[in-house]
Amino acid sequence: MQTSPRLTRILDAALEGRGPNKDECTYLLELPADSLEASMISAVGDAASRRRFRNQAVILAQIGIETAPCPGACKFCVFGEGHTTFTQSELSLHETLERAAVFTAGGDLYALFLMTMHTFGFERLLGVVDAVRKAIPPATQIVVNLGDFDLAQARRLKGVGVDGAYHVVRLREGTDTSLDPELRKATIRAIREAGLDWYYCCEPIGPEHSARELVDQIFLGIEYGCFQHAAMRRVYLPQSPLAGHGQITERRLAQVVAVVALASLGCPETRNIAVHEPNLLGLTAGANAVYAEAGANPRDVEKDTEGHRGLDVAGCRKMFYEAGFTALLHGDGAASDLNAASLRKEP
Numbered sequence: 001m002q003t004s005p006r007l008t009r010i011l012d013a014a015l016e017g018r019g020p021n022k023d024e025c026t027y028l029l030e031l032p033a034d035s036l037e038a039s040m041i042s043a044v045g046d047a048a049s050r051r052r053f054r055n056q057a058v059i060l061a062q063i064g065i066e067t068a069p070c071p072g073a074c075k076f077c078v079f080g081e082g083h084t085t086f087t088q089s090e091l092s093l094h095e096t097l098e099r100a101a102v103f104t105a106g107g108d109l110y111a112l113f114l115m116t117m118h119t120f121g122f123e124r125l126l127g128v129v130d131a132v133r134k135a136i137p138p139a140t141q142i143v144v145n146l147g148d149f150d151l152a153q154a155r156r157l158k159g160v161g162v163d164g165a166y167h168v169v170r171l172r173e174g175t176d177t178s179l180d181p182e183l184r185k186a187t188i189r190a191i192r193e194a195g196l197d198w199y200y201c202c203e204p205i206g207p208e209h210s211a212r213e214l215v216d217q218i219f220l221g222i223e224y225g226c227f228q229h230a231a232m233r234r235v236y237l238p239q240s241p242l243a244g245h246g247q248i249t250e251r252r253l254a255q256v257v258a259v260v261a262l263a264s265l266g267c268p269e270t271r272n273i274a275v276h277e278p279n280l281l282g283l284t285a286g287a288n289a290v291y292a293e294a295g296a297n298p299r300d301v302e303k304d305t306e307g308h309r310g311l312d313v314a315g316c317r318k319m320f321y322e323a324g325f326t327a328l329l330h331g332d333g334a335a336s337d338l339n340a341a342s343l344r345k346e347p
């Protein structure tokens with residue numbers, strides 16, 4: 001079998017723990033998704049990640065606690081002001097706690113994410129976090145997915161029990177969104193400075209994005225030291241302004257996951273690699289984290305994604321098992337075996 005000497009050099013180095021640089025990642029992402037070379041990249045991404053993360057998988061869950069026409073106006077999101085059909089609504093604290101109880105019941109959840117729109121009531125959110133923190137097992141961490149906030153707010157979030165925050169400078173931020181990329185970066189710096197784990201992602205990937213655009217976004221996560229790196233494709237939403245571009249395949253997404261996993265070898269802060277939405281190709285290309293989802297979801301036209309696009313914890317557990325992972329990592333650092341018997345656990 002003959003492949004390019006450049007590809008062999010990059011993949012050999014990755015297997016020795018040296019991640020590819022930006023030019024090398026661009027080359028890897030320019031290879032066709034259906035090529036032998038792309039399959040080799042995924043295979044090495046998979047091997048490197050399993051070795052790095054000891055074949056342990058991470059289950060996360062997200063509850064969208066409100067919906068509204070969002071001033072972020074992101075052209076890829078169902079809630080974007082100007083094209084959304086959603087009106088203002090929010091989960092009550094009781095509903096939020098009920099969903100948190102379901103997600104955490106089996107004891108396998110690493111972290112529970114609470115998601116709002118770009119603008120949100122900060123004091124209300126602190127109250128929700130405080131109540132959720134008291135209600136869920138101590139071993140499950142809490143992560144927030146909000147609009148921009150400053151260092152003082154980041155410290156207050158930490159003070160009520162938040163462990164981490166998801167925050168991304170998205171592909172074509174400021175062009176396909178109404179948000180300021182510099183403000184997004186300032187929030188990321190606040191997250192890091194407050195000592196919160198910073199969850200990042202190369203998203204939302206569409207067919208129109210060049211390899212170089214993807215690489216620049218991937219490396220922002222590495223340069224700022226992300227706790228979680230990831231890749232997410234943009235889901236085709238017929239009513240969204242970007243619908244005309246279509247959607248990449250899971251196979252192409254797996255290629256990006258693999259490049260994220262390899263590039264992240266150069267980021268000692270990275271503890272896991274996620275793929276959104278959960279899928280087996282991503283979990284055999286370097287990802288070891290997926291999200292169960294309930295409530296509002298920017299990729300779903302249903303008001304409650306649970307039972308629709310959103311997977312539950314049992315579904316995530318099964319997907320990890322099928323992908324060959326042998327343990328689940330919990331939020332307190334302990335791990336439990338993942339085997340055929342544990343698949344029978346509820347929920």
Ligand code: SF4
Pocket residue numbers: 070071072073074077078079080081116117118177298
């Ligand atoms: S992706 Fe987030 S910020 Fe953008 S419109 Fe949707 S909810 Fe708002």
